[in-house]
Amino acid sequence: MYLNCHSYYSLRYGTFSEIELLELAKKNHVESLALTDINNTSACLNFVRKAREYAIKPIVGIDFRNNHQPLYVALAKNNEGYKELNDFLSFHAHQKIDLPVLAPHFKHAFVIYPLEQVIAIHKTEFESNEFIGVSIKEIPKLRFSKYVHLKEKLVILQPVTFRNKKDFNTHRLLRAIDNNILLSRLPIEQQASFSEQMIPVNSIKEHFSEFDFINHNTEHLLKECTIDFDFSKNKPSLNQKTYTGTIEEDNKLLRKLCQEGLPYRYKTVTQDVTDRLEKELALIIKMNFVAYFLINWRIINYAREQGYYYVGRGSGANSIVAYLLRITDVDPIELDLYFERFINTHRTSPPDFDVDFSWRDRQDVTRFIFEEFKNVALLGAYVTFHYKGAVREIGKVFGLPKFEIDKLSEGDYNYNSLDHIHKLVVIYSQLIQGMPNYISIHASGILISEQPLHYYSATDLPPKGFPTVQFDMIIAEDLGLYKYDILGQRGLAKIKEAIKIIAYNQPEKADFDIHDIKRFKEDPNINTLIKEAKCLACFYVESPAMRMLLSKLKTDNYLGLVAASSIIRPGVAKSGMMREYILREHDVERRKNSHPIMLDLMEDTYGIMVYQEDVIKVAHFFAKLTLDEADVLRRGMSGKFRSRKEFKEVQDKFISNCRAEGYAESLIFEIWNQVSSFAGYAFPKGHSASYAVESYQSLFLKAYFPIEYLVATLNNGGGFxxxxxxxxxxxxxxxxxxxxxxxxxxxxxxxxxxxxxxxxxxxxxxxxxxxxxxxxxxxxxxxxxxxxxxxxxxxxxxxxxxxxxxxxxxxxxxxxxxxxxxxxxxxxxxxxxxxxxxxxxxxxxxxxxxxxxxxxxxxxxxxxxxxxxGFPVCGYYPILASPPANKNRALQLKEYLNKKIDIYGYLIAMKNTRTHNGKRMSFGTFLDQYGDVFDTVLFPPVQEKYRLKGKGIYRMYGKVVEEFGFLSIEIIKIVKQDYIQDPRYS
Structure with a gap:
């Protein structure tokens, strides 16, 4: 009996999720339910997907409003009707124009005008698909209205926006945030009535007992609406099905392109190459992924025609077909890349191709995709309220001064000592944390669909100028729409521009091939830069953490850099495996600590999970999960999917299978903790290899044309x-x-x-x-x-x-x-x-x-x-109020090993983190007065006493320590230095 329900995707209006709406409906014995968010369809697909679990018939529609003033509610009779509603909403969203007061004629959708709106616009004529909606609070008004005689047109329109008083209060705060006004000044017309709550079906029928025909009309309307999408496990992909127009021609073209690519990629085509190619082609054709490969090839081909630099990575980089099509530059034969990470017979989704373009070229590539293909849209993403931001927003609508909001947002308070208003700010900030604030654009995802995308969602038109669906990647994959990832990256622009600068500045030395990665891998000058961690400005290897890792590993080759690129990711470090990897790199005996199966599966990385496909290997060979289950495990390690029922089932099976294999409990949970702590963050090996290729290109330029490369870096927005x-x-x-x-x-x-x-x-x-x-x-x-x-x-x-x-x-x-x-x-x-x-x-x-x-x-x-x-060219040391009291420098740290040093440093990078027991500590990277880099660590007691206070010159006193050849200073005391008074004003 509920034709007008809102989730929190009625942005800055609704107060709970579509799942919580279904739970509420189940509690109130509702068997059919319409989700009609305000000018939004974000939740519709997941609402339909989850409704089956609650034995509720889902109906979808849209609550059409201008500036949150109700116009009409429209319900889709079927999938065609849903598309009609999305077409209508999208047109007005793209044109940035108000919706009309009267709805157009929908062939496959019902339109319900709220009684108050019908009275306000004096509407007297209604089409066959148009109705008048009456809420419980409007029953008295209906009794004395001329519309009471239009019996066949009256239905129940009891909006659902709240569950309780707390929801209502949250709603009012959200409306004040949306209107950017104090809560006390929020107009009545900008908020919903407290009566917009769900009550049991029998109760609502009793409210309308004197108008039994209204109950009957509402039930009939619910029966007339049906919406269905295939969310089954083995559903067909909804992506564009063919590239040429027929599957047969697609298959021929893919084989032809692979044959043309063989002599370009391999001087000698070995049996390993042909076997791998045939194995991949057979599976790609069997799994109906041919069009996916050909569309990616067409995009890459356009980029090469335009002279655009790109890097193809993701699990697709494990594919020899992708290598031959030049989608990626990573040779899976050379790196022995795990085929099943790329594709297996259980996998329903195509492999990932993340293609990086220069940030300058990406917009044109995106434009090309929208013009070249028919049903295209950018993938949406949700920007949610985070605690700090929520505190700031709610603090503002309560009228708190900035300094008080700052203290609350930083957690700098004792809750018990707060007054009533401040406590409310904290409580409601926690309540709206995680709610969607607005719809944004996925960082890279583009959908290319067989059918118009309005069959699945309305679209917005953000400032970038490309239509964007109102759902995210998780729901897209549930539905069977798989994204094409087109990313913008400054590293590629730096490489391309550096080559231009070299051609102008040193033309006699410009005769080199930046794609000759084989030569770069063997170049001792480049490998020395890596080993000594002198990688400033070089793609992915310049951060303090990467400098530290490379120094400790003494990495001096391509494969070592490939491993380092994944080891540095948060999950590996968090699990303690980064430190263990370093230990095993230097201690052959320690490698034997690993379980024999683990060592056999990951011999190159000493039995330690480093790459994303290691999760699949361990799950399949160690825990005896099927490849399908192993892939669910891999995908489930991050984002919303972790809480999914499928993931929980696989997690339980992982542990029960290990017990059945007779493994010790300590070993089972040690391995599980490794899997769960890092899989969502680690790279596939092919992805790391792609990054390492780009790192080698930038390292070549840094080694031989350093100033040109640094100018290109500056022109492209810098780096870390x-x-x-x-x-x-x-x-x-x-x-x-x-x-x-x-x-x-x-x-x-x-x-x-x-x-x-x-x-x-x-x-x-x-x-x-x-x-x-x-x-x-x-x-x-x-x-x-x-x-x-x-x-x-x-x-x-x-x-x-x-x-x-x-x-x-x-x-x-x-x-x-x-x-x-x-x-x-x-x-x-x-x-x-x-x-x-x-x-x-x-x-x-x-x-x-x-x-x-x-x-x-x-x-x-x-x-x-x-x-x-923002800085002086001469540096900050010349403007110190007191010149440095000593001449100590970074190059002397070795002399002070295990001794105390007094040294000055200009802060260039800082990382705050927490210990395992939650205490704050930080790492700082500095330039000494001679321009050399050194690193420091502030353990919790020092961090508590001497916090780093932004960029500037510090005098510090600490102990020089060494770990695997990497020198750093454990700070005992640190004091920020003053500059001279600005002579322009003194």
């Missing part, structure tokens, strides 16, 4: 560290850095010889339009001869002009910047005129002013650079 660190590294390698100049700087940084000309992009407050105008005019009319010439040619206000002058961008005039600022203020006392392409016929005569001699110090310029760039 702040831009100043890469600029500092370039100067350490002999580069000369010149600050921006309006006659020599471009938008991006440029390199001539060993001189880096900083680009105008580095000026944080300089408007992008101003930069465009300056460069366009300079390219057309030539360099600027003076300040007056610049003012005549470029329309600019005094604020933007001041940014350029203060940073000495007019130094070619040979005038002091203070003098130029005086001139600019005198000459720019008007609103700038828009830029035109026409030259000035007459130049305004400028007055010359006599000014006293003005001086600018290097210290003053350092502070100008901090204001303009």
């Amino acid at each position: 560290y702040r831009p100043e660190v890469y600029l500092h590294e370039a100067m350490q390698l002999g580069a000369i850095v010149l600050t921006p100049c309006i006659n020599t700087s471009n938008y991006e940084h440029i390199l001539k010889g060993k001189t880096i000309f900083l680009g105008l992009m580095i000026l944080r407050d300089l408007d992008h339009k101003t930069i465009e105008t300056i460069l366009m005019d300079r390219n057309k009319e030539g360099s600027y001869s003076s300040l007056d010439d610049f003012i005549d040619r470029v329309p600019i206000g005094i604020e933007q002009m001041s940014i350029l002058i203060k940073i000495d961008a007019f130094r070619f005039t040979q005038k002091n910047k203070h003098e130029l600022l005086w001139e600019a203020h005198f000459k720019l006392n008007h609103t700038p005129t828009p830029y035109t392409n026409q030259q000035l016929l007459f130049h305004e005569k400028r007055t010359k002013y006599e000014l006293p001699e003005l001086i600018t110090s290097s210290l003053e310029m350092a502070f100008e650079q901090i204001e303009s760039f």
Whole structure:
């Protein structure tokens, strides 16, 4: 009897999930139920999927509203009706226009107008599929209404939004957050009535007992609606079924492309290669995955035609077919990649292809996919309320001051000492934590469907301009829609741009093939960089944690780097297996500690699970699960799927099978803890190998063209560290850095010889339009001869002009910047005129002013650079209030092993973490006063006493320790140092 129910996907309105709605319905003996979220269909598919478990007939629809003011509720009679509703909602969402007051004619959907809305718009005529909905509270109004005589048109429309008072209070808070107003100022029309609750079916029928025809009409409407999707285990994929139009032609094309790829990939085609190829092709064809491979091939082919760099990874990188189609550059024969991770006869979903493109090229690749294929949409994702954000939002609507909200969000309080309002903020923040806040876009997923995607969901049109479904990856896979992953990555852009810079700056050395990975793998200079962890700016291997790991492992080869790429992932470290791997790397005897089966399965990694496919191996061969069950285990290690019934069943079977094999309980749970702690985070081996290939490309550039590569890094947004660190590294390698100049700087940084000309992009407050105008005019009319010439040619206000002058961008005039600022203020006392392409016929005569001699110090310029760039080119040590009291440096740490050292360091990276018992500790990476890097650790007692307080120079005292050759300082005392007073204001 419920035709209008809301879940919390009625964003910032509803208060509980679609599953909790089903539980509520079961409790109230409801047998048929309609989910009608407000302008949203996010929960519909999972609602239909789960309803069977509750023996409830699911009905789906949409509660159409403008600014949360009810218009009409529409229910899908069937799947075609659901598509009609999604078409209608999507059109208005894409066009960003209000919904019409009257619904259009739907062929396969019912429309229910709330009684109050019917009265408000004076609607008197109704089509055969249109009804008037009456809630319990509207019964008195119906008795005296002319609509009481339209017996065949009246149905029960009792909205369900709350379960109790707490839900109602939460709803009001969500509505205040949505309207960005204080709770006390929330208008009545922006919130639902407290009466919007579910009561048992018999009770609601009693409320309408005097209008028995309304009960009958409602029951009839429920019977007329049916919606069905196939969520069975062996359902067919809903992806585009063929690439060429027929399965036979697809199969032929795939074989043809593989044959064409053989001579490109292999100088000698061995029996291993042909056997593996035939095995894969047979399975791909049998599993109906051919179109999936061909669509990925078409996308890659377009990218290669455009000269775009890309990296293909994911489980698909375990495939020789993908290697021959050039979807990936990882040879599965060379790396002995586990075939069953890529595909097996039990697997219903196609393998994953994560394809990384340059962040500059990704948008065009996405555009191509939408134009090349028919039924395409981006995959949705939900941004949920997190505790800190929830505290801030709820604190604001309660009217708390910022400093109080900050304390609550950081957990800096004793709950028992809080007053009533502050306690409410904490309670309700915890209550809305995990609720969806708004729909976003999946980081990479694109759906290419056989049928229009509106059969499954409405779509939004976010700022990127591509339709996006309103459900996420988990539901897509449940349904049988498998995503294509197209990602944007800055590392590829850095490589591509570095090659351009080399071609310009050192053309005589530009004759190399960046894809000659075989040569790079054998290059001793590159492998020495890895072994010594001198990998700053290099893809995936530059972070402090990776530097530490490489130093401890003494990695000096490709396969070692492949392993390190996965070992560094959170799960392996969390399980303690990262440390165990390092120990076994250095101690041959220790490797024998592993169970013989584990050692046999993972000989290359000393019996330790490092890669994602290791989970499948262990589950299948050690715990005797089927490959199908093993894959459920692998997939279930992260996200929502972990709580699924299927995952729980496999977890129980893993343990019971191990007991049946006679393993000791301690061994069973040791292995299970390894599996459960890291599988969701670890990489497939092919994925790690793909990353290692890109790492080797960037390491080659760093080894032989370091300054060019660092400039490319800066031009593409840097990497793990702040831009100043890469600029500092370039100067350490002999580069000369010149600050921006309006006659020599471009938008991006440029390199001539060993001189880096900083680009105008580095000026944080300089408007992008101003930069465009300056460069366009300079390219057309030539360099600027003076300040007056610049003012005549470029329309600019005094604020933007001041940014350029203060940073000495007019130094070619040979005038002091203070003098130029005086001139600019005198000459720019008007609103700038828009830029035109026409030259000035007459130049305004400028007055010359006599000014006293003005001086600018290097210290003053350092502070100008901090204001303009965020850092001084000279570094921070020259502006310390007190010069360093000692000359100790990072290169001396070996001399101080197991001794105390007093040293200064500029903080470039910090990681906060917690010990196993929940105490806070942190790791800090610093640059010493000579520019060398060193690492520190602050254990909980020190962290408690001396917290690192953001970037700056610290003086620290601590003990130098070593582990597997990696030196660090265990901090005893650390104090942040003061800078001199800004000379511009002193």
